[in-house]
Amino acid sequence: MGATVYEQNMESNQEELVKEFLPLVKKIGLHLVARLPPSIELDDLLQVGVIGLIQASGSFDPTRGASFATYAGIRIKGAMLDEVRRNDWVPRSVQQNMKRVTESITALEAELGRVATDKEIAGALDVSLEEYHDISRELSYSRLAPLEETTPGLESAEPDPLAMLQDTRLRQDIVDAIGELPEKEALMMSLYYGEELNLKEIGAVLGVSESRVSQIHGQALARIRAKLDTETD
Numbered sequence: 001m002g003a004t005v006y007e008q009n010m011e012s013n014q015e016e017l018v019k020e021f022l023p024l025v026k027k028i029g030l031h032l033v034a035r036l037p038p039s040i041e042l043d044d045l046l047q048v049g050v051i052g053l054i055q056a057s058g059s060f061d062p063t064r065g066a067s068f069a070t071y072a073g074i075r076i077k078g079a080m081l082d083e084v085r086r087n088d089w090v091p092r093s094v095q096q097n098m099k100r101v102t103e104s105i106t107a108l109e110a111e112l113g114r115v116a117t118d119k120e121i122a123g124a125l126d127v128s129l130e131e132y133h134d135i136s137r138e139l140s141y142s143r144l145a146p147l148e149e150t151t152p153g154l155e156s157a158e159p160d161p162l163a164m165l166q167d168t169r170l171r172q173d174i175v176d177a178i179g180e181l182p183e184k185e186a187l188m189m190s191l192y193y194g195e196e197l198n199l200k201e202i203g204a205v206l207g208v209s210e211s212r213v214s215q216i217h218g219q220a221l222a223r224i225r226a227k228l229d230t231e232t233d
Contacts (some may be wrong), residue, residue, distance in 0.1 A: 017057040018050075021072050025049040028076050034198055036084065036141070045080045052079030094138050098222060100125060101139065105226040115182055118219060137211065139218030177227035178220075185220040188213060 029045040056075035060068050104124040108116040116124075122132035178189050184206065191197045191205060199210040199217075206213065 014054075014057045017060075017068065017072075018053055021053055021057075021069070022050070024069065024073060025053055025076055028073065029080065031196065032077070032080055032084075040084065044083065048079045048083040049076045052076040055079075094141050097135050098139050098225065101135065101219075101222040102226045102229060105223055106230060109226070115180075115223075121219075133215045136215040136218035136222070139222055140214045141218075173228055174224060177224040180227065181220055181223055185216055185223065188216045189220050192217065 025046055029042055029049050033040055033042045033045055052075040053072055056068070056072040060071050062068070101121065104121055105116055108120055108124050112120070118132060118136070119129055122129045125132060125135075127135070178186055181189065188202055188206065191202045197205070199213045203210050203213045206216075208216075
């Protein structure tokens with residue numbers, strides 16, 4: 001039996017939506033790949049992003065209040081982030097260094113009663129300042145999930161209230177931790193995650209190189225992780 005007129009119209013509308021919002025897939029892909037290590041290929045992100053767009057076009061419910069552009073953007077970005085997580089792109093060495101730096105910051109700041117400087121952190125790690133800056137730049141490859149995640153519940157017909165509550169609390173903890181960062185680090189995080197500027201643009205605002213921005217980013221992430229670890233102890 002052939003498709004009904006209704007089914008044909010639905011399929012046609014879905015195809016039109018996909019074609020119209022393909023540029024959104026590329027925009028999101030370019031934005032994400034600029035934040036990831038060179039090993040992450042843009043084409044891989046675009047492929048899964050298109051799948052996310054197709055899924056969004058088939059499940060979008062306009063009665064729920066969100067525009068299709070908003071809904072599709074969430075599904076596209078979510079599909080890309082899922083792909084990144086599946087491939088476990090953060091090297092083990094980066095994970096180990098994040099743990100080392102986080103533990104050093106926690107111990108130092110508990111002892112000092114104030115924010116530790118990069119020189120003090122380097123000393124605690126028993127490495128030179130230059131070596132610590134190299135480590136910090138690598139730490140920028142780490143991610144604080146709620147800063148990159150999709151909006152909880154929007155893509156699900158029946159969101160898990162407990163999961164949403166836990167996510168909301170974690171987000172608030174991260175916001176609080178960012179508020180306690182040194183001024184330059186807090187501004188960098190705001191420009192990067194809030195204004196979504198790239199490293200070059202942030203460097204221009206801060207008056208530093210892209211490499212320095214990356215180092216500031218990594219150190220800020222380590223400070224935030226240290227703060228979150230302290231909160232959960």
